[in-house]
Amino acid sequence: EPEVTQTPSHQVTQMGQEVILRCVPISNHLYFYWYRQILGQKVEFLVSFYNNEISEKSEIFDDQFSVERPDGSNFTLKIRSTKLEDSAMYFCASTEYTEAFFGQGTRLTVV
């Protein structure tokens, strides 16, 4: 069964460093997303991506964040200068129509 895959599963980084979280969405899906979940809180929308451009972003997704689909299969989230409060589980998702399928997540720990 097709699935969304994310790497790495866990990333530890120093505050101020850049991180890139990687995702391979399901191949025939058209919409791609990043969500995050801070420990104990709800899953929050960060950004949606369609037709090679951002279609919507939340207020969390500030200038420190960027997304790319560099080669037609990978979908990446870059955080330029990480802050302590960026520590969270980051989930990639993709959808063909209605139901979004999520990856297993990357746990980002900023120290």
Added chain:
Amino acid sequence: DQQVKQNSPSLSVQEGRISILNCDYTNSMFDYFLWYKKYPAEGPTFLISISSIKDKNEDGRFTVFLNKSAKHLSLHIVPSQPGDSAVYFCAGLMRGNEKLTFGTGTRLTIIP
């Protein structure tokens, strides 16, 4: 602004009984509502959805009911099984921006 609310943070149900998870929303523009199940350290797994023009959708042990006038939906799981123990999120989806707006989740524990 909490557009989707799950007011019960936790629920315990005996195995074999019915589990009822509730969700309220404020945004009338949602076109679909979806339920996701989440285990610790895993991504949300899609369970079932309902279009805003329907009032019921059933899939095996899972049934979702939508009451548009009350802006309320519920997920019924019957019979409940130990493997159903997880956190359940409801989410609203608007066609056009295609993003999911999640509730805060309800932790369901099935007691053997």
